[in-house]
Amino acid sequence: GNSVTQMEGPVTLSEEAFLTINCTYTATGYPSLFWYVQYPGEGLQLLLKATKADDKGSNKGFEATYRKETTSFHLEKGSVQVSDSAVYFCALSGGNTGFQKLVFGTGTRLLVSP
Amino acid sequence: EAGVVQSPRYKIIEKKQPVAFWCNPISGHNTLYWYLQNLGQGPELLIRYENEEAVDDSQLPKDRFSAERLKGVDSTLKIQPAELGDSAVYLCASSLVGQANSPLHFGNGTRLTVT
Numbered sequence: 001g002n003s004v005t006q007m008e009g010p011v012t013l014s015e016e017a018f019l020t021i022n023c024t025y026t027a028t029g030y031p032s033l034f035w036y037v038q039y040p041g042e043g044l045q046l047l048l049k050a051t052k053a054d055d056k057g058s059n060k061g062f063e064a065t066y067r068k069e070t071t072s073f074h075l076e077k078g079s080v081q082v083s084d085s086a087v088y089f090c091a092l093s094g095g096n097t098g099f100q101k102l103v104f105g106t107g108t109r110l111l112v113s114p
Numbered sequence: 115e116a117g118v119v120q121s122p123r124y125k126i127i128e129k130k131q132p133v134a135f136w137c138n139p140i141s142g143h144n145t146l147y148w149y150l151q152n153l154g155q156g157p158e159l160l161i162r163y164e165n166e167e168a169v170d171d172s173q174l175p176k177d178r179f180s181a182e183r184l185k186g187v188d189s190t191l192k193i194q195p196a197e198l199g200d201s202a203v204y205l206c207a208s209s210l211v212g213q214a215n216s217p218l219h220f221g222n223g224t225r226l227t228v229t
Contacts, residue, residue, distance in 0.1 A: 004156075034217070043118070043205065043220035044157070089156050101170065102218060104156030 002027045004090050006105035013080055013112050021075040021108045023064075023090035031092040033057075033066050033073040034102070038087045047075075047088070080112045116140065118221035120206050126227045132194035135224045139187070139208030146183055147218065148191050149205040157205055163189065196228045 007022040025031065032051045036044040048057030053068035062077045073090060090105040119138040127133050139146050144165050149157035160179070162170040165186040174181065178197070183189040193200055203225050207218040 036220075041222070043222045044207075044218075045220070046217040049217065091156070101159055101162070102157075104158070106154065106156050 002031070002092060002103050004092055004103055004105035006088075006090050006108050009087075009107075009109035011108060011110050013110070015082055015112055015114055016079045017112075019075070019077040019080045019084075019110065021088055021090075021110070023073045023075065023105060025071050025073065025090075025092050027071075027092055029094065031094045033064070034091045034093065035062070035064055035073070035075050036089040036091060036104075038089065038107070040086070044089065080110070082112045082114055085110055085112045118206055118208055118219050120204075120221035120224055122224055123222065124225050124227075126229065127196055129198055129228050130195040132192065133196050133226065134190050134192045135204050135206075135226075137189045137191070137206030137221060139189070139206070140219055143208035143210050143219070144186065145209045146189050147207040147209075148181060148189070149207065149220075151203040151205055151223070153202070160191070193226075196226075198228050201226055201228045 003026045005024050034049045035047040037047045038044045048059040050057040050066035053066055056065045064073050064075045066073055087107045087109045089107045091102045093102045121136050146163040148160040150160050151157040159173055161168055161174045161181050163183045166183055179193055181191045203223040205220055205223045207220045209216050209218050
């Protein structure tokens, strides 16, 4: 079945460091890919998305490129801030899961220190 | 616009007791979801509604869990009786249309503790 694999956390960085959170997926067909973020005490929020191969999603300085050849959707940010501390979830939808049935990874906690 | 509203925010009950969670989706969103999030895990779909109809409930443990969405707006999720393993966060989400790339909007969740 469809699945998403994320790097384990926590990822601990100093402010202004470069961030990469790895995400790979297994799916049949052509899924859409998402990154959601969960700040402490809050619900999940959509951070960015990409719906087809080679698309780049971006928001708030974060970027991720849909790589079909490597089945990856790694999240990157050039300079993290303390306020970016949160849990980040990679997810996919579509393919053979059917429309709008999001399959999530286990999440990666990011801790940014001043 | 107002977001997805869930209540209660926290609930502590003893095992074998019943419990219910309530969700009010974003106005106009026809699709509603209930997800289960265990500690340290990603959310897993329990049930999805298109208007009043449950179109995907394959992951809902029907022996103890039930859900309803009257009039295609608010929804309740019930557990009866609760077990220790049901301790988790229950998330509600809604979206506007049933397409793969339409984003879900999540509520803050209900954290259930079964003692």
